[in-house]
Amino acid sequence: MDLDDSPQQAAYRAEVRAWLERHKPEAPVLQGPDALENEDEIVAARRAWQGKLAEGGLAGVTWPKEYGGQGLGPIEQVICNQEIGRAKVPGILDSIGVGMLGPTIIAHGAEEQKTRYLGPMLHGDEVWCQLFSEPAAGSDLAAVQARARLQDDGSWRLTGQKVWTTNAQFASYGLLLARTDADVPKHKGLTMFIVPMDAAGVTVRGLRQISGEAEFNEVFFDDVSLDGDAVVGGVGNGWGTALTTLMYERVTIGLGGEGLGYDSVRFASAIAADERARRDHEVRRQLGEIASELLAVRFTSYRTLTGLQKGQIPGPEAGLAKVTIVNGAIRAGDLIADVLGPAALAKDSEWAYMISFLPGLKSAGGTEEILRNTVGERVLGLPPEPRLDKGIPFSELRSKEGAAA
Amino acid sequence: MNLALSDEQVFLREAARGALSRFKTLEAARQALDDDEFALPDMWPTACEAGWPGLLIDEAHGGAGLDAFDAMLVLGECGRVLAGIPLLGHLPATAILNDSANGASLLGALATGESRAAYLPVSPPGEVDEHWSADPSSGLARAAAPTAVRTAGTEGDGARVSGELAFVPDAPGADLLVGVALLDGRPVGVAIEVQNASGVAVEAVTRYDATRSLGHVSLTDAPATLLDAPEAALAGAWYLVQALIAAESIGSVETALETSVAYANERHTFGRAIGSYQAVKHSLTEVLRQLENGRSLLYYAGWARVGAPEEFPLAASAARSVAGRALDHAARTMVSVHGGIGATWEHDAPLYFRRAQLSRRLLGGTANATDRVAGELIAQASAA
Numbered sequence: 001m002d003l004d005d006s007p008q009q010a011a012y013r014a015e016v017r018a019w020l021e022r023h024k025p026e027a028p029v030l031q032g033p034d035a036l037e038n039e040d041e042i043v044a045a046r047r048a049w050q051g052k053l054a055e056g057g058l059a060g061v062t063w064p065k066e067y068g069g070q071g072l073g074p075i076e077q078v079i080c081n082q083e084i085g086r087a088k089v090p091g092i093l094d095s096i097g098v099g100m101l102g103p104t105i106i107a108h109g110a111e112e113q114k115t116r117y118l119g120p121m122l123h124g125d126e127v128w129c130q131l132f133s134e135p136a137a138g139s140d141l142a143a144v145q146a147r148a149r150l151q152d153d154g155s156w157r158l159t160g161q162k163v164w165t166t167n168a169q170f171a172s173y174g175l176l177l178a179r180t181d182a183d184v185p186k187h188k189g190l191t192m193f194i195v196p197m198d199a200a201g202v203t204v205r206g207l208r209q210i211s212g213e214a215e216f217n218e219v220f221f222d223d224v225s226l227d228g229d230a231v232v233g234g235v236g237n238g239w240g241t242a243l244t245t246l247m248y249e250r251v252t253i254g255l256g257g258e259g260l261g262y263d264s265v266r267f268a269s270a271i272a273a274d275e276r277a278r279r280d281h282e283v284r285r286q287l288g289e290i291a292s293e294l295l296a297v298r299f300t301s302y303r304t305l306t307g308l309q310k311g312q313i314p315g316p317e318a319g320l321a322k323v324t325i326v327n328g329a330i331r332a333g334d335l336i337a338d339v340l341g342p343a344a345l346a347k348d349s350e351w352a353y354m355i356s357f358l359p360g361l362k363s364a365g366g367t368e369e370i371l372r373n374t375v376g377e378r379v380l381g382l383p384p385e386p387r388l389d390k391g392i393p394f395s396e397l398r399s400k401e402g403a404a405a
Numbered sequence: 406m407n408l409a410l411s412d413e414q415v416f417l418r419e420a421a422r423g424a425l426s427r428f429k430t431l432e433a434a435r436q437a438l439d440d441d442e443f444a445l446p447d448m449w450p451t452a453c454e455a456g457w458p459g460l461l462i463d464e465a466h467g468g469a470g471l472d473a474f475d476a477m478l479v480l481g482e483c484g485r486v487l488a489g490i491p492l493l494g495h496l497p498a499t500a501i502l503n504d505s506a507n508g509a510s511l512l513g514a515l516a517t518g519e520s521r522a523a524y525l526p527v528s529p530p531g532e533v534d535e536h537w538s539a540d541p542s543s544g545l546a547r548a549a550a551p552t553a554v555r556t557a558g559t560e561g562d563g564a565r566v567s568g569e570l571a572f573v574p575d576a577p578g579a580d581l582l583v584g585v586a587l588l589d590g591r592p593v594g595v596a597i598e599v600q601n602a603s604g605v606a607v608e609a610v611t612r613y614d615a616t617r618s619l620g621h622v623s624l625t626d627a628p629a630t631l632l633d634a635p636e637a638a639l640a641g642a643w644y645l646v647q648a649l650i651a652a653e654s655i656g657s658v659e660t661a662l663e664t665s666v667a668y669a670n671e672r673h674t675f676g677r678a679i680g681s682y683q684a685v686k687h688s689l690t691e692v693l694r695q696l697e698n699g700r701s702l703l704y705y706a707g708w709a710r711v712g713a714p715e716e717f718p719l720a721a722s723a724a725r726s727v728a729g730r731a732l733d734h735a736a737r738t739m740v741s742v743h744g745g746i747g748a749t750w751e752h753d754a755p756l757y758f759r760r761a762q763l764s765r766r767l768l769g770g771t772a773n774a775t776d777r778v779a780g781e782l783i784a785q786a787s788a789a
Contacts, residue, residue, distance in 0.1 A: 001474060001708055002407055009406075075406060265789065268782035278783050279533065281776070288775035289730070291782050292723035296698035299408070299705045306408040320694045372690040373683065380666050380689055382680035 050124030474707025484656025494575025525584025576620030
């Protein structure tokens with residue numbers, strides 16, 4: 001049992017570190033007095049930086065070489081992330097594309113799609129967004145209603161709405177899950193599409209949240225025309241293709257638990273600065289409990305990594321680490337606000353921002369409830385709840401739901 | 406990066422599970438609660454055969470020369486079946502002696518288990534309790550650490566030790582007591598032979614969980630050997646015992662969860678298994694969440710003792726904090742998932758519940774460990 005790099009890993013780390021030292025002056029500055037402020041400038045600078053990281057081999061570390069990646073393993077990806085963090089420079093802008101959507105296209109896409117899209121995605125020339133969730137399809141993702149209809153000329157017409165779409169406001173493409181056949185059970189009638197975000201009929205609207213900022217978007221599709229070759233992974237195979245994306249999402253969560261910045265030393269700093277609070281038994285008890293769980297997540301990710309090196313894919317239990325992080329950070333925000341009082345809720349306070357952001361994060365990537373269902377069934381082997389939608393054509397579900405209510 | 410168990414560690418764990426399965430530990434645990442005269446099965450010979458008493462003793466002194474994580478694997482197996490084997494007291498005592506040049510002569514007999522030691526738990530200073538201190542016999546205020554005076558007229562390592570230590574694990578029947586005393590206000594390691602010694606009284610006490618051997622130790626000018634262990638080893642023993650009881654607790658959580666999941670699959674209400682209801686499913690995944698967090702921290706503590714000694718206090722305290730709460734929650738969930746039957750004497754759940762209630766309050770208690778995590782982080786934050 002050790003946490004050390006192997007000689008090859010140490011050599012790789014040194015290589016990455018050296019590259020970052022050489023190129024750090026070119027990285028966009030996002031914090032401090034010289035930080036960029038204009039949203040468009042930030043995005044442009046981060047896209048350019050992603051291109052440099054890609055040229056240096058620091059993006060798409062696990063992608064196959066033929067698609068511009070390094071063909072390395074998850075451990076090298078983690079080393080790369082650690083060194084980027086250590087150098088205090090931004091990582092890639094399009095982590096959703098490079099981390100989840102690109103690998104999905106690599107697994108299921110046609111050769112022409114890989115040739116056309118992967119290079120510009122990796123270099124940040126074309127940013128991607130994930131168009132899966134809908135207002136009535138989140139936990140029950142297979143309930144998507146965005147409808148794509150095949151036309152006589154082999155093209156598709158798409159109508160519907162997506163939500164919680166990060167980066168949609170500047171994305172070039174989206175990977176979209178749509179219903180193509182409503183007369184079969186819901187998991188069977190789905191198809192995955194590549195959608196150009198500048199197509200006629202696509203409308204992106206920012207979705208403001210508790211913080212007042214728009215972290216996500218709603219995206220509307222009004223009779224959008226898609227070419228026949230926009231289908232990824234075959235018509236009717238959308239659910240299997242989506243599961244690949246969700247698997248990569250778990251890998252991202254499993255390896256990046258600390259990447260959210262909810263670090264116990266950061267929380268302790270807020271407490272340590274207050275002489276009374278740092279000696280208060282109740283405050284210390286709360287801090288100790290929160291910090292112990294957040295520390296655990298770090299070692300859970302090392303365990304996940306150990307498994308990945310042996311070729312084990314993280315299972316749904318990786319979602320429990322997310323539950324721990326989010327709930328731990330919520331408790332920490334509460335504790336810090338209790339200590340600081342209303343001062344913690346000032347307009348530009350980092351704590352006010354965190355406190356506002358977390359209630360939404362609780363549902364991101366799967367609500368806590370659906371995560372616990374999945375873990376209970378797949379990991380503990382508990383029986384699923386009886387469901388009313390099995391084997392029923394999607395088009396008949398609505399009336400069944402009405403009858404059951 | 407490798408947090409996988411080695412083949413040897415897997416073997417150690419499987420061998421422990423096999424050896425312990427030869428005893429009806431749960432039946433004994435229940436019977437011991439019913440009958441004050443009932444003697445728990447003596448599992449020490451089994452422990453000796455397996456080499457567990459010498460786990461943390463260097464090979465040069467007859468031990469296995471293994472590390473905390475290996476010992477934690479064995480304690481985890483003991484925790485699974487509530488086996489009462491006096492390793493919690495013995496292992497930290499051997500760790501102090503193993504770090505003392507003048508303690509070496511005692512190690513041979515301790516490694517084979519021919520002689521048995523118990524650790525006198527004294528916690529190192531922290532931000533709130535600024536002195537070395539011992540668990541009190543009752544209440545929140547910590548008790549004074551024992552004191553030592555050099556035996557008059559000798560330049561050697563002889564001393565006399567006085568003090569009171571409450572709820573010392575595995576003290577009854579131990580041949581040797583090893584711990585920390587204050588000599589002119591400075592912490593020193595002390596070893597006290599129990600047999601034929603004057604000024605040593607060990608009163609066996611049973612509290613709530615009869616599988617747990619405890620003793621109140623009273624020392625009155627007890628003859629002792631001053632050990633030349635470094636101060637780090639004296640503090641290290643406290644954190645080691647935290648890591649060991651954490652590992653033992655996580656083992657108990659495993660059984661509590663497995664038993665509860667099996668029952669939730671088997672028991673039906675309103676025409677379906679109770680495990681299919683979200684309320685039950687979610688409370689069991691909460692047990693799993695805490696179990697996995699605890700297990701991850703066992704890896705942290707097991708690695709840190711040698712890999713990053715400056716982090717061992719934080720790692721072991723965090724493991725204890727999470728494991729203590731995990732066992733409390735797992736035992737309560739075990740009782741409630743089983744419904745009324747889970748709260749009856751026939752069921753094993755009350756035995757795990759009793760184990761949880763007592764474990765949580767021993768060795769400074771989960772609360773002390775949690776406070777220490779806060780202290781370590783506040784110190785880190787202040788230094789940054």
